[in-house]
Amino acid sequence: MPHFAVVGSGPSGVYTAQSLVRQDIVPGVRVDVLDRLPCPYGLVRYGVAPDHEKIKSLQNNLRSVLEDEHVRFLGGVEVGPALPPERLLELYHGVVYCVGAASARRLGVPGEDLPGSWSATDFVAWYSAHPDAWDSGFVRDVRAAVTIGVGNVAVDVTRMLARGLAELSPTDMPQEPLGALAASEVRDVFMVGRRGPSQARFTTKELRELGTLPDTEVVVDERELALDPAYADPSAQPAAVRRNIEALREWAARASTGAGRRIHLRFFLRPEEITGRDGRVAGVRFERTRPEADGMVRGTGTYEEIPAQLVLRSVGYRGMPPDGLPFDPVRGTVPHAGGRVLRGGRPAPGEYVAGWIKRGPTGVIGTNRPCAKETVTSLLADAPALVGRPLPGDPLDGLLAAGLHPVDWAGWQAIERAETDLGRTLGRGTVKIPDWTGLLNAAHGT
Template sequence: MLRVAVVGSGPSGCYTAQNLVQRDTRVLVDVLDRLPCPYGLVRYGVAPDHEKIKSLQGNLRTVLEDDRVRFLGGIRVGGPGGPGVARLRELYHAVVYCVGAATDRHLGIPGEDLPGSWSATEFVSWYSAHPDAADAGFVRDVRSAVVIGVGNVAVDVTRMLSRGRAELSPTDMPQDALAALAASRVSEVVMVGRRGPSQARFTTKELRELGALPGTGIDLDPAELAMDPAYSDPSGLPGPQRRNLEVLRGWAARESGETERRIALRFFLRPVELLAGGGRVAAVRFERTAPDGHGGVTGTGRFETVEAQLVLRSVGYRGVPLAGLPFDAQSGTVPNERGRVLRAGVPSEGEYVAGWIKRGPTGVIGTNRPCAKETVESLLADAPALLRREVPRDPVAVLRAEGSEPVEWPGWRAIERAEAELGTRLGRHVVKLADWDSLLAAARTAAP
C-alpha cells in the first residue's frame, strides 16, 4: 500500500485525499492538521452567516470519513512537539503539503502598527473562533471603521460589523464575539478601494448582501463612480464586473433615507498613513488616485482624511515558510512543478504541494479541485519509485511514541457534540468552542 500524508485539512487537503483514494485503491491517506478541527478556512474563514458555503463541510466530511482516510488533528508539522518535514518524509512514501496562506499582506505605510489597526484575517479569526485568536477588543469604543480592500473578505467584515444580534444569534459564532458585536456602537463602515468599481474583486452576490442589511444604508459618491471609464458603459466588461456595476448604479440612483448604520463604498483612494489620536488609530489619510489608462491608477497629489477608530486591511493573503521546505519569498509559495516540490530546481522525491501554498492565494474554494488533481496525477505517476522505500506499517503509532497526541475522528465528533450542547445551553443552535483548552478537553471525552 502507498502511504501518503496530507498536511492540512482544508479544501485543498481534502480534495487531494479524495483524488488519491478515488484514483487508486492501493493508497492509504493520513490527513494531518495542527488544529484539532478539520476543514481549514471553511470552518475558520467563511463568514458565520454564510450557511450555504459553510455547508461544504458536509462534502469534506465525506472525504475524511472514507475507510482509507484518517484525520489526525493536533499534529504540528515543523512546530513544537510535532514531526519535522524530514521525519514525516521517513514515515510516509509521500507527503503533500496543503498548508494554505496563513498570513496577510501589509500596506507598508506609517501608522499601520497603531492599536486599532488589524488585518481582516485577525478579525475573521476572532469571530470564527480560531483557537489562536485573541479577543483584542476590536469594536470596543469604536464609532466608525475603515476597511481597506474591495474583495469578498472586505465585504464579509463590513457586513459583520453592520449586523445586529438578531442576525448573528442563529450563527455558530462564539458567544463572546456575538456579545461584543451585538453591543457594538459602530454606526459607519467605510470600505475603500484604490482603483475603480469595475476592478473590485468582490462577487455580485456578496455585494448585494450589503444592500439587504436591516437598518443599514449604502452611501456612494457619484463623482468617484463616474471616474471609472467603464462605469457609464459596462457592456464590454466580463459578466461579474458588469453585474457589480449594475448593482452600484442601482444604489446610486435611489434616495438614501435615515438609518441606524451606514456603509460607504469609496473608490480611487490609496491609503498613505494611519493617524494617531488618544494612543490609538484615529483616522486614515488617503491620496486620491485616477485611472492611468492602462488598468492601473496614479496618484493625484490630493489628499483626504477619514475618521476611524478601527482599521481593517483586506489586501490579500500570503503563504508563510514551513521549516524544512523550500520557499519563494517573493510569491509566498513553495517552488514546484505540477505539484512536485523543487529543491534547487530539482524535483524532491516524495514531496508535493497543493492549494494556495502551491499556486498562491487565488481562486475560490472550487479552484482547489483541479489544483489537487494535478498534484495527485504527479504523485501517482511517481508511485512505482516511491514504493521502493520501506515505511512504518502504522505511522501514527510512531508519532504517538515520539510525543504527538493526535485528535482522531472520534475526538473531532466529540468537539462537535460539545458545541451543539453549548448552543443548547445558550439558547442558540451550535456555538463554537473558541480556545485550545476547551477544544482538547472536549476531544478527550471521545470513547476510546
Template sequence: MLHVAVVGSGPSGVYTAQSLVQQDPEVRVDVLDRLPCPYGLVRYGVAPDHEKIKSLQNNLRAVLEHERIRFLGGVEVGAGGVPPARLGELYHAVVYCVGAATDRHLGIPGEELPGSWSATEFVSWYSAHPDSAADGFVLGARSAAVIGVGNVAVDVTRMLARGVTELSPTDMPQAALTALAASEITEVHMVGRRGPSQARFTTKELRELGTLPDTEVIVDEEELALDPGYRDPSGLPATQRRNVEVLRSWAAAPPRGAPRRIRLRFFLRPVELLAAGGASPPEGNRDLGGRRVGAVRFERTAPDRHGGVEGTGRYEDVEAQLVLRSVGYRGVPLEGLPFDAQSGTVPHRSGRVLRDGAVSPGEYVAGWIKRGPTGVIGTNRPCAKETVTSLLEDAPGLVGREVPEDALAWLRSNGVNPVEWPGWLAIERAEAELGVSLGRSVVKLPDWQSLMTAAQRDTQRQPPRDQQPV
C-alpha cells in the first residue's frame, strides 16, 4: 500500500490528494499543512466579499473528508520543523505543494517607509492569516496608491473602497472590519506602468469596481489613448478587448461627485516613495522618527517598439499616505529541497524533483512551487494530475521501501501534535460562535493562540476518524 504525504492543503495540495485516491484504489494520503486550517489561499487569499469563489472550500472539504485522506495541520516542514529528508523516511513519496510565499519588491528608494506595504501583507491582515503581525494600514490615510494592475490589485483597491455595510456580512476579522469602517480614505489610485491593453486583471474583477456604492471610477481618456491597443482593440485577446470596452465607458461617463473615487492610471512607473513633506528617506530606514510615506513619484512611460515601455523623463507625484505594491508573488526555498532562485521554483521534470539534474526518487512538486505563480485556481488541477501521473508511474519502485505503518505516531513521539480534522471542525464552530456574539455571520479567528485554543476545545465531541461516517 502506497503511503504519500502532500505538503500544503491549498488547491494544488488538495487536487493532488484527490487525483491520488481517484487513480489508486489503495493509496493513503496525509495532507500536511503548517497552519491549523486547510484550504490555503482559498481561505487566506480570496477576498472576503467573493463568496462564490470562497465556496470552493466546500469542494476542497469533500476531498479532505475522504476515508483515505487525512488532514494534519500545524506541521512545519523544513527549517525548525520536520526535515524533508525525515519526511521521506516516513512516506513512500512526498509531494510539495507549498505555493509562492512571498511577494516581489519594487526596488526603489523609500520602499521601506512606514505606510508602504505589500498587497500580500494587506490581504493577510483582512483575511485573518495568523502570521499577520501588521496593523494600522489605513490609520490616518486619506489617499492610497495601489501599484499593479492584476486581480490582487483590484481586490485590495475594492477593499479600500468598500463600506462597512458590504463588509460586515463577510468573515473578515473584527479588528480589520473596525479599522476599515473608520477609514478616512476617499481616493484610491490603482497604477500600472504599461497600458490598459496589457493589464492582467480579468473583466469580471474590473467591472466590480464600477458597482461599489458611493464610489466612482475615474479614467483619463488621454492617458488611455497612449496605448495603441486601446485605440484599436480589434486585434486584442477577448479579455483585454472587454477590459478596454469597460475602461472606455468609464472614461466617457461624466463625474458624479461620489464621496469616494477610484482613479485608474496607466503608463506610470514608480521611481521613489516620498516621506510626508517631500523628502526622500535614507535607504533602508523605515522609522525616520515616525515620518510616513506621503506620496509616490512616478515617471511617465510610453510604448516602445518591442511590446514594453520606456521612460520619458517626465515625472508626477501622487499623494498617498498608504502604498500597496502588487507586482507579483515569488516562491521561497524550503530547507532541504533544491531551489532555482531565478524562477523561484523547485527544479523538476513532470513534477519529479531534480537534484543536480537527476530525478530524486520519492520527491515531487505541484502548484506554484512547481510552475511559478501563474494561472487561476483551476490551473492547479491539470498541474496536480501531471505530478500524480509521474508518481504512480514510479510507485512500483517506491513501495518496496519500508516505512512506518502510521507516520502520525512518529510525529507525536517527536513533539509534533498535529491538528487533525476534528480540531479543524472545532475551529469552524468557534468562528461561527464568534460571529453570533458579534451579530455577524462567521468571523475568522485572527491569531495562532485563538486558533490553537479552539482546535483543542471540544474535540471530544467528534468520534475518532476511523469511526466517522464515510
C-alpha cells in the first residue's frame, strides 16, 4: 500500500498529511509524520506565546489529523547521519520535508554577539519550553530592553517582558521562565522599527493588546509618527494599516498615567551598533531614517542611543540547509517546482517540500494549507511511478535498525499526562516539561 513520510509535525506537515489521507485519487495511503522532537505541533507548541490560548487551541485541530487511523506520529526521529534522505527514500514511497525556517536573521551590526543580545527566537524558545533552549538569565539585572522589529513576534516578546505573575501563572509556561519574568525589574521596553507605522508588519489585534496590560502604558511620540506620509491621511492605505494608525494616534494623544511599566513604540530608527560596557550590552545606537518616494528609507546622519541591558532581535526567520537536500542560500529555501525538490535543476523522484522551507518564512498559519495542497497535488500526479516499488517492510523497522528510538502517539500522550501532573504539583494548570531528559522519561514512562 502507498506509504509516505512527512518530515515535520508543525502546521505545514500536518496539513500535508491531512491532504494525503483525505484525497481519493490514490487509495489506501498511509502517512508517517516524523519529527526531531518527541512532541508534535511545531511552532504552535513552541512559537505561539503562552498567553495566546485561542491560537494555541489550534493544536486540537492538528491532533485530529495525527489521530487518524491512516496517520502515525513518530517523534524523536531526525533526518541526518543516522537517517539520511536516501535511506528515508528506501523506507517510503515518497518523502515531504516540512522542516520550517528555524534560524533567526541577523542584523549584521557591531556588538550583535555581546552578552545580553539575543534573537527573539532564542527568547521565545526559552519561555515556550523548547528542549534546545537554555536559561541564559535573559531578564536578570535588566531594567530596560530593546526589541528590534515591528512584526507580531516583536509584539509578542515585548508583551511577555511586561507581563506579571498574575497573567503568566495560568499559562503552560515552565516554572523557571515564569519565576524569572515575574520577578524581573524591567520597567521600559522599546519596540523599534527602521520604517514607519504604515509599513509595520504587526496586526491590529496584537498591537492593541499592548494597551490592555495591567500597570503598563504605551508611549508614542506623534512627531515621530508624522514622519510617515501615510499618517496624516491614511485613507488610501489598506484597512489593516488604517486600524494600526488609529491605535497609535489614540496612544499618542494620551497623557502619561504614571504606570509602573512603559512600552515605547519607536519608528524610523535603524540600528547601527549594539553598544557595550563591561563586556555586555549597554544600549543600541540608532540612525534616524526618513522615507523616500520609492518606499525605502534613507539615513539622515542623525543618531540616538537607547540605553538597555537586553536586546531582542526580531527581524525575521531564515531556513537552514536540511541535511542531504539541495539548498538555495540566497532564498533560504530548498529549490523546487510545485513542491518537487530539484536536484541539479531536475525533479528528484519521491522528494518534496512544503511550508517555510519551500516558500520562505511568509504568511500566517493558514497559509500552509494551500501550500501543502499544491505539494500534495504534485506528489499524487507522480504517485503511479512511485508506488509500484515494493518497500522492504514496515518503515518503523528501518528506523529502529538505524538506532533511532521513535516516540509514538502513546508516548506523546504520556508526555501530556506528565505535564498535567507537573502543573498539579505546582498548583497550576498544565505546565510544559522544558528539557530533553524530562520529555523522554515521560514518553517512556520512567
